[in-house]
Amino acid sequence: MMNISKETENKVRLLLQQNRKVEAVKLVYDTAQCHLKEAKDYVDQLRLSAPNTPPYKTGNNIDYTILSLLAENKKLYAVKYYREQTGKSLAESLAYVDGLSENRKYGAHAATMNTKIDKIIRQEEMSSRSGQKENFMLKLCIGLVIAALMIYLVIFR
Incomplete structure (x- = not known):
């Protein structure tokens, strides 16, 4: 569970009332230092449970x-x-x-906002996967170089 202060939660609620969901997600993401998907889910849950304030205009x-x-x-x-x-x-x-x-x-741009957030999440996941592939490739190259050096040392010693 995320540790969000009441002040931040109130800021998020205000952003939601102003139909600024992307900014609300970014605020939670930066404040809680969590995954983007977790921040989006938190904002969505907060929007749906907003007391006395409709989450839509x-x-x-x-x-x-x-x-x-x-x-x-x-x-x-x-x-x-x-x-x-x-x-x-x-x-x-x-x-x-x-x-x-x-x-x-939730406003004229609700579908666009959700699409933008989903696109950002996909980009973050893709960059994470890409980074893992690059890391794997680097380790593989280092391993091959070490193996080649060992073979060289065994043959020419």
Whole structure:
């Protein structure tokens, strides 16, 4: 578990309210000196558990209400509410709520932010793997040089 001060946690919450998830993840990453994925997971968990503060911004009251219901794990009520408000069929209402649930409408750039964070995580993993391969290759080369020297010494001694 990460050791994050209350002050840092409040800064992260403020960044989330301002729809600045990438900066929030970076703050946690730098402060806790953890893996990027751990920082992202921490921010996501904090966003979902934010007390009295919706983790999303929307101008649509229906969406706001549905997201509030989903945050309380009341999907059935969310579908019912959407259906009553719009007159759509049950299947259409369920599809809309599911789509809203997946997107969470944290702002216009939510999908882009998540994609950027995922891309950064993949790059970090790739560079880590690349570094391991380079390290292995260096050790292999050193081993071959030592073996060649030993063979040389045995043959020409």
